[in-house]
Amino acid sequence: MEYFTNYQLVNGVEAEAFCKSESIKRQSLLRRDGGDMSLELADVLGMCTSIEPCNNPACQVCNTRNRLEKNKELLARVYGDENYYKLVTLYYYSEAMDDLDFSDWDVRDFKNRVYENFEEIQFEGIADGWIEYNFDQRSWMWVPSIKLVMTEDKASLKILNERVKSEPVNRCFHSFIESVMIVEEINDFEKVFSNDHTSMAKMIDKYEDISGKEKVDRYPLEPKRAVLSYLMQGQKELSDFYFTYENWS
Numbered sequence: 001m002e003y004f005t006n007y008q009l010v011n012g013v014e015a016e017a018f019c020k021s022e023s024i025k026r027q028s029l030l031r032r033d034g035g036d037m038s039l040e041l042a043d044v045l046g047m048c049t050s051i052e053p054c055n056n057p058a059c060q061v062c063n064t065r066n067r068l069e070k071n072k073e074l075l076a077r078v079y080g081d082e083n084y085y086k087l088v089t090l091y092y093y094s095e096a097m098d099d100l101d102f103s104d105w106d107v108r109d110f111k112n113r114v115y116e117n118f119e120e121i122q123f124e125g126i127a128d129g130w131i132e133y134n135f136d137q138r139s140w141m142w143v144p145s146i147k148l149v150m151t152e153d154k155a156s157l158k159i160l161n162e163r164v165k166s167e168p169v170n171r172c173f174h175s176f177i178e179s180v181m182i183v184e185e186i187n188d189f190e191k192v193f194s195n196d197h198t199s200m201a202k203m204i205d206k207y208e209d210i211s212g213k214e215k216v217d218r219y220p221l222e223p224k225r226a227v228l229s230y231l232m233q234g235q236k237e238l239s240d241f242y243f244t245y246e247n248w249s
């Protein structure tokens with residue numbers, strides 16, 4: 001696959017090899033689950049080839065290829081101005097779901113909410129990125145988030161942060177939400193959409209460090225929830241998870 005040529009993800013793991021082995025792992029989890037939908041999805045992933053890609057969002061190979069394509073397009077759009085962009089992650093605790101709601105999550109509906117936020121703050125510039133979701137073990141809910149490359153505009157970011165923060169959340173989140181927005185420097189534009197395998201949901205949980213201080217980390221999903229996340233992805237289109245916004249008024 002040409003998109004993977006010389007492309008590296010984290011820890012020097014080659015993208016293509018990593019994605020293929022991830023796909024095989026998913027197929028075996030789906031087959032072990034044994035439900036009709038799971039078996040059907042395992043077949044789809046199993047038949048994916050570089051000549052006839054399945055283009056299913058649950059396929060790590062197609063998903064990564066799609067990200068690399070979108071990243072290329074974005075790089076072409078911002079070329080020469082890369083320093084004016086930041087990586088922004090927004091956590092929408094207000095949109096958290098239990099397993100049942102997550103299994104038929106309307107991703108487009110969520111995406112529209114994010115668009116609305118951008119319209120409301122009259123954001124000027126480019127915001128491109130991916131919808132993600134993780135299972136928060138502290139609340140037993142799936143929390144959607146969005147990771148965006150955004151034109152740096154401190155005033156807009158501040159308003160956006162306040163807006164997302166002001167959304168009402170389920171009581172179970174009250175004790176531990178610290179921030180809903182993380183702003184990071186972009187060190188390597190070419191890897192910004194691929195270096196953390198953002199299409200792979202994780203479990204978020206707390207732990208105590210050696211000094212007894214409570215911290216939070218990401219862990220692999222337990223098999224049942226991993227299957228749930230593949231089935232949710234499997235019913236969607238690759239483009240459903242991609243967000244793009246541009247406004248220069």
Ligand SMILES: [Zn+2]
Pocket residue numbers: 045048049053054055056059060061062063
């Ligand atoms: Zn595929």
